[in-house]
Amino acid sequence: MSKLRQVFNRGLLLIASTLFSLPAFAVREYNLPEPASTITREIYDLHMLTAWVATAIMIIVTGIILYALINFRKSKGYQPDMEFNHTWFGRWSWALVPAIVLGIDFSIAGSATETLGNIESHDPADVTVKVTGSQWKWTYEYMDDDLKIVSNLNKDIPADNDLYLRDVDNRLVLPTNKRVRFLHTATDVLHAWWVPAIAYKKDSIPGYINETWTVIDKEGVYRGQCAENCGTGHAFMPIVVEAVSPAKYDEWMKGQKVAMAAAMAEASSDKIWDQAELMERGEKLYNTSCAACHMPTGAGIPGVFPALKGSPVALGDMSKHIDIILKGVAGTAMASWANQLNDLELAAIITYERNAWGNNTGDSTQPADIKAAR
Amino acid sequence: MSEATAHDDHHDHKPTGIGRWLFSTNHKDIGTMYLIFALVMLFLGGASAMVLRMELFMPGIQIVDPDTYNNLLTNHALIMVFGMVMPAGAGMANWMIPMMIGAPDMALPRLNNLSFWLLPMAGTMLILSMVISYFPGTGTPVNTGWTLYPPLSVQSGMGMDFLIFTVHILGISSILAAINIVTTIVNMRAPGMTWFKMPLFVWSWLFTGLLLIMIMPVLAGGVTMLLFDRHFGTSFFDAAGGGDPVLFQHLFWFFGHPEVYVLLLPSIGVLGLIIPTFSRKPLFAYKPLVWFMAALTALGMVVWAHHQYTVGMSLDATTYFMIGTILISIPVGMMLMSFIFTMWRGAMTFETPMLFGIAIILMFSFAGVTGVMLAVVPADLQYHDSYFVVAHFHYALIPGSVFGLYAAVFYWLPKWTGNMYNETQGQIFFWWTTLSFNLTFFPQHFSGLAGMPRRIVDYSPQFADFNYLSSVGGMLFGLSHLLFLYIIIKTIKGGEKAPANPWEGSQIGTTGLEWTLPSPPPFHSFNTPPAIK
Numbered sequence: 001m002s003k004l005r006q007v008f009n010r011g012l013l014l015i016a017s018t019l020f021s022l023p024a025f026a027v028r029e030y031n032l033p034e035p036a037s038t039i040t041r042e043i044y045d046l047h048m049l050t051a052w053v054a055t056a057i058m059i060i061v062t063g064i065i066l067y068a069l070i071n072f073r074k075s076k077g078y079q080p081d082m083e084f085n086h087t088w089f090g091r092w093s094w095a096l097v098p099a100i101v102l103g104i105d106f107s108i109a110g111s112a113t114e115t116l117g118n119i120e121s122h123d124p125a126d127v128t129v130k131v132t133g134s135q136w137k138w139t140y141e142y143m144d145d146d147l148k149i150v151s152n153l154n155k156d157i158p159a160d161n162d163l164y165l166r167d168v169d170n171r172l173v174l175p176t177n178k179r180v181r182f183l184h185t186a187t188d189v190l191h192a193w194w195v196p197a198i199a200y201k202k203d204s205i206p207g208y209i210n211e212t213w214t215v216i217d218k219e220g221v222y223r224g225q226c227a228e229n230c231g232t233g234h235a236f237m238p239i240v241v242e243a244v245s246p247a248k249y250d251e252w253m254k255g256q257k258v259a260m261a262a263a264m265a266e267a268s269s270d271k272i273w274d275q276a277e278l279m280e281r282g283e284k285l286y287n288t289s290c291a292a293c294h295m296p297t298g299a300g301i302p303g304v305f306p307a308l309k310g311s312p313v314a315l316g317d318m319s320k321h322i323d324i325i326l327k328g329v330a331g332t333a334m335a336s337w338a339n340q341l342n343d344l345e346l347a348a349i350i351t352y353e354r355n356a357w358g359n360n361t362g363d364s365t366q367p368a369d370i371k372a373a374r
Numbered sequence: 375m376s377e378a379t380a381h382d383d384h385h386d387h388k389p390t391g392i393g394r395w396l397f398s399t400n401h402k403d404i405g406t407m408y409l410i411f412a413l414v415m416l417f418l419g420g421a422s423a424m425v426l427r428m429e430l431f432m433p434g435i436q437i438v439d440p441d442t443y444n445n446l447l448t449n450h451a452l453i454m455v456f457g458m459v460m461p462a463g464a465g466m467a468n469w470m471i472p473m474m475i476g477a478p479d480m481a482l483p484r485l486n487n488l489s490f491w492l493l494p495m496a497g498t499m500l501i502l503s504m505v506i507s508y509f510p511g512t513g514t515p516v517n518t519g520w521t522l523y524p525p526l527s528v529q530s531g532m533g534m535d536f537l538i539f540t541v542h543i544l545g546i547s548s549i550l551a552a553i554n555i556v557t558t559i560v561n562m563r564a565p566g567m568t569w570f571k572m573p574l575f576v577w578s579w580l581f582t583g584l585l586l587i588m589i590m591p592v593l594a595g596g597v598t599m600l601l602f603d604r605h606f607g608t609s610f611f612d613a614a615g616g617g618d619p620v621l622f623q624h625l626f627w628f629f630g631h632p633e634v635y636v637l638l639l640p641s642i643g644v645l646g647l648i649i650p651t652f653s654r655k656p657l658f659a660y661k662p663l664v665w666f667m668a669a670l671t672a673l674g675m676v677v678w679a680h681h682q683y684t685v686g687m688s689l690d691a692t693t694y695f696m697i698g699t700i701l702i703s704i705p706v707g708m709m710l711m712s713f714i715f716t717m718w719r720g721a722m723t724f725e726t727p728m729l730f731g732i733a734i735i736l737m738f739s740f741a742g743v744t745g746v747m748l749a750v751v752p753a754d755l756q757y758h759d760s761y762f763v764v765a766h767f768h769y770a771l772i773p774g775s776v777f778g779l780y781a782a783v784f785y786w787l788p789k790w791t792g793n794m795y796n797e798t799q800g801q802i803f804f805w806w807t808t809l810s811f812n813l814t815f816f817p818q819h820f821s822g823l824a825g826m827p828r829r830i831v832d833y834s835p836q837f838a839d840f841n842y843l844s845s846v847g848g849m850l851f852g853l854s855h856l857l858f859l860y861i862i863i864k865t866i867k868g869g870e871k872a873p874a875n876p877w878e879g880s881q882i883g884t885t886g887l888e889w890t891l892p893s894p895p896p897f898h899s900f901n902t903p904p905a906i907k
Binding site: 061062228 | 510529531613618620653654655662686692703711721750751756820828832834835
């Protein structure tokens with residue numbers, strides 16, 4: 001109840017402050033963002049063309065109606081012209097008006113068809129990124145470099161900051177002035193990857209691979225978010241693309257590969273990890289990979305996503321716990337994690353789930369156990 | 375002669391008590407029940423919309439959780455489309471079409487009773503589909519939006535099953551009503567009421583009825599396949615089992631796009647009566663208008679995939695759907711032109727129905743031009759699923775169909791109740807509702823272009839200004855309907871007595887049979903066919 005009252009008070013405050021400071025009301029963005037790639041610039045021009053044609057039509061229609069409203073009033077003593085329907089205009093308007101509309105239509109359709117052809121061109125690309133939507137995160141795979149990035153919402157930004165719901169933990173890094181091809185797919189439900197400044201949208205559909213492309217021509221950070229309703233977390237799937245020069249991109253890619261090799265070596269080493277280490281890594285990984293459904297408190301959402309706190313899986317047999325995480329649960333939102341995380345990461349998450357929020361099993365599992373269970 | 379009068383009197387004897395309504399086969403009573411049902415649904419759907427707008431008042435989650443938000447969103451759409459606009463249109467058809475064509479009643483009066491009484495059942499199921507998910511063990515609420523796209527709709531909980539059965543019952547109700555109306559128009563016209571003497575409203579319902587008969591079975595089939603995917607192990611829409619999630623979208627929009635015309639056409643028909651009445655001049659280009667309406671019906675059946683440009687269709691298919699969609703501007707432009715040139719060189723007065731009529735022409739033209747923008751595929755790949763789309767279809771559906779129904783209510787209230795509504799109150803309602811409607815939806819064009827997707831419970835502060843305006847407008851828009859309700863109740867209860875024909879120009883250029891009957895009309899009208907000039 002107090003939350004409602006808080007909303008109400010803030011609302012009143014907002015209304016009052018708006019009324020007294022109308023000039024301060026500044027709208028920042030009201031059109032498609034400034035395009036930063038060749039293809040979105042072409043789309044932007046087409047958008048502006050149709051928008052201006054629409055504006056012109058509205059001005060003409062409004063003008064005719066206003067003229068009629070001012071002049072043809074009974075209160076001014078105007079007599080209806082009962083012969084108007086039988087004038088040449090009355091007889092031929094059925095052909096005349098559609099002909100004019102058809103002319104406008106074809107001039108729009110002409111330039112649209114050309115742009116559409118460019119969008120659907122399948123020229124060879126310099127960089128190919130497979131974009132996979134899942135509830136509720138994006139996974140980017142650089143197909144030529146065997147690199148995978150998982151991108152989650154950055155939850156640390158407060159609601160009054162401009163980056164609220166528009167920032168992620170891991171950005172997608174792309175080179176400028178190279179043709180980038182995106183391959184869109186999804187693991188569970190429909191999603192749509194949309195960054196208006198650099199990339200138009202095609203749906204991510206489980207079982208489909210859709211293709212889009214772009215050539216980014218300005219360095220910068222471009223933001224967007226999931227555009228196709230994907231359920232509970234639909235509003236919380238932002239996209240951040242960082243476009244850098246090809247030289248910087250190569251350097252970044254090298255750095256990522258070194259880090260990836262180190263992580264692989266760590267995960268497959270024979271080291272026996274102690275529980276504290278696993279718990280520390282597990283907490284971080286749980287919060288990025290699992291907390292969207294099972295909640296940071298492990299309480300889940302009653303009736304929708306099961307709780308892990310006090311659950312028979314997390315407190316019971318270890319092998320069953322590992323099995324569910326590796327294989328997923330058919331017919332539910334619980335996906336298989338076998339190919340998404342490495343052995344060490346899975347061991348850390350499982351250890352965390354069995355010892356956090358009052359789940360005091362006291363046991364822990366090792367990367368080697370996961371490897372054996374795969 | 376006296377015998378005949380006595381006979382008529384006997385027929386005019388109304389049944390009493392609840393039986394009059396439960397077992398009614400009278401087109402006027404059934405029409406009244408349809409309209410009351412629609413009015414109740416209008417307030418339910420409006421209340422859910424106001425909760426949505428309250429939640430979007432500012433960034434952050436304040437009132438409802440994400441699933442409840444999308445649950446309300448789904449129900450808002452379904453209640454407004456199936457519970458409000460379609461029953462209201464059917465109610466007006468029931469009331470007016472027999473009187474307009476000089477028929478004593480609908481062709482199939484008992485079917486008429488059935489098609490109405492299915493609705494309260496369906497409405498109850500629809501509301502259950504929303505609330506059932508708040509009981510334990512019933513799974514996720516219906517959070518898909520009214521399009522019910524799988525795989526998300528396969529994940530949803532028990533509410534989705536209720537919704538599927540709701541759609542079945544609603545579909546049966548609509549098909550029966552449509553069959554009845556089409557049959558009435560084809561068979562029950564009084565001698566001399568030739569096709570091209572029919573008022574435009576009758577024509578519009580002929581096309582609407584035909585559309586409903588063609589599209590409702592497809593939706594019913596689509597949701598039945600969904601039900602089988604959910605419970606009986608089929609995989610029509612599951613790629614992992616060889617199915618195709620996009621197939622459902624094709625089935626849904628094969629229904630969904632013509633459905634837009636089902637909502638629009640009756641209101642266009644109403645405008646075809648109101649504009650000539652208050653311009654005191656016959657409808658301009660009546661015959662071409664009827665033919666273009668037929669063209670719109672045909673064209674509307676074959677452009678459905680413009681709702682799914684982003685699913686990855688072939689270049690050829692996309693181009694076809696783009697050209698087809700852009701061509702729709704021709705019949706729609708023709709309709710608007712016909713209304714504008716009916717006003718041209720007329721002698722206009724501005725009673726409430728006419729004010730709505732003029733506002734509809736302007737705002738629906740605007741929806742038309744944004745519609746052409748959306749039809750252009752490359753640009754739509756940016757607009758798709760953004761608030762630009764939300765703004766566009768609310769401009770199409772609120773002025774295009776809901777305001778048309780309001781205009782019709784003010785136009786026909788004197789005929790239905792025998793009392794005049796208060797003109798000042800009517801005009802206050804018009805200005806209040808039209809201005810707040812524009813305050814609500816005009817800013818959404820801009821938040822959509824700036825990158826705000828639809829169906830999100832929470833948004834970044836960069837979209838806050840437009841959403842703030844929208845929410846303030848939405849509250850005002852919702853509240854204006856209390857005045858609407860007040861006017862209707864007050865007019866039913868009493869007021870200045872209405873003459874048989876309260877509008878000076880209502881019989882210009884049309885047969886206007888309904889205005890030859892007293893207000894309110896007798897329980898049974900035109901037991902003997904009227905003479906038609």
